[in-house]
Amino acid sequence: MLDVLIVGAGPTGLTLGVDLARRGVRALVIEAGDDVAAGSRGKGLQPRTMEVFEDLGVLDAVLAAGGRYPVSLIWKNGEPAGEHVMFDPAEEGEKDCRFMEPWMVPQERTARILLARLGELGGSVRFGARAVGVEQDADGVTVRLADGEALRARHVVAADGGRSTVRRALGVAMTGGGVAPGREKPGTGEVDPDPFLVTDVRIPGLDRGHWHMFPPPREGSGFLALCPLAGTEDFQLVAGFPGGGTPDLSLAGVRAVVAERTHLAAGDVTAVSWVSAFRPRAALADRFRVGRVFLAGDAAHVHSPAGGQGLNTSVQDAYNLGWKLGAVLHGGAPPRLLDTYEEERRPVAAAMLGLSTAIHRAERTRGAATRQLGLHYRESPLSEETRRDPGPLRAGDRFPDVTVDGVRLFDRLRGPRWTSLTLDSGVYLVRPDGYVGWAGETPEGLDGYRRRWSVPAA
Secondary structure, X not given: OEEEEEEOOOHHHHHHHHHHHOOOOOEEEEEOOOOOOOOOOOOEEOHHHHHHHHXXXXXXXXXXXXXXXXXXXXXXXXXXXXXXXXXXXOOOXXXXXXXXXXXXXXXXXXXXXXXXXXXXXXXXXXXOOOEEEEEEOOXXXXXXXXXXXXXXXXXXXXXOOOOOHHHHHHOOOEEOOOEOOOOOOEOOOEOOOOOXXXXXXXXXOOOOOOEEEEOOOOOOOOOEEEEEOOOOOOEEEEEEOOOOOOOOOOHHHHHHHHHHHOOOOHHHOOEEEEEEEEOOEOEEEOOOEEOOEEEOHHXXXXXOOOOOOHHHHHHXXXXXXXXXXXXHHHOOOOOHHHHHHHHHHHHHHHHHHHHHHHHHOOOOOEOHHHHOOXXXXXXXXXXXXXXXXXXXXXXXXXXXXXXXXXXXXXXXXXXXXXXXXXXXXXXXXXXXXXXXXXXXXOOOOHHHHHHHHOOOOO
């Protein structure tokens, strides 16, 4: 019997696989496809995700595979009409971090980096293994594959996307769309009624120093954007189709929309390497856990791509769940610890869905909230704040990337373990995922917290 079976080899499943492998957890990742998914897809890695990737040992590869986002160049009637900076600059008082803007890496490259790291740690992915059914009992979970084989694990994690087979087998519904900022009720799930075309194209003669934006050339037409994909010779093309038109996914269809909406000729598009059509929507799973099965990534929450929150929220799901599974399976932690995954991550996912939708509708800008550094778990059962006057850093907060007496504290926090820190502002017990679990003016009360959650010596 496996410790953990992960269904889906996207960034979510691979991040979890890496985290479990470094903890010595016996896990297997299975993927219905014959390879990781092609295409740029979710290309923006937010600062908090970059911190996670540093901890998992893939930061250098991620930095080498990508680059910064260029300034947007607005076109009108075939002429440049101005520039626009897509992301708001860092604000005074934002949490300390090495990274204060997104890093662009095509999603396929991110997946391949994580896949290579998983192999380095002794883990693996079994491609061509499509899950078709899930059954669980008191001792474990059985996942049936399309070829008739059955795999058995103590826990299963569904990271198999927005149309998750595992989620549907569990009977978990996707509803709402998160809670938009300033609103009390969840959204309807509909972000935009119009379909979108997204594809990776080769346009050799186009300037790669700008993200090219083409407003609708006439009433009833749609916008088009061409973003140079860092580390490649391609552009990611995104185009809207108002009125519910059906995008033509052929090379001829892509060339036609470029010629119609830009100053470029159809023949300037020399190749299309990946293409997809979708309708932006926002949906949140009613539950993130059913018994021994957990939902993560797009299987638990589906975002509009605006604001770059989907992939990043998914990576955070995996990073939150990995250490908890390891602690319960091999660290003697109480099973109650696994309940905190849904308790912590579902409210965050709801908030990020609301943010994504608001950005899609131009109600919010791409500011501090999109960087995900300020997300916290202050209301979690795992967060115990015992100081009378805690100050800005409280139990449940991400520990900032700061240097004290010449020592970068992130270097002390790196690795799959708890860490205790004593500073002028108090005593902190930092979780393996970098969030403060316990905080006090003195160590008094810390031993009780350790016993409750079976925290090993830090």
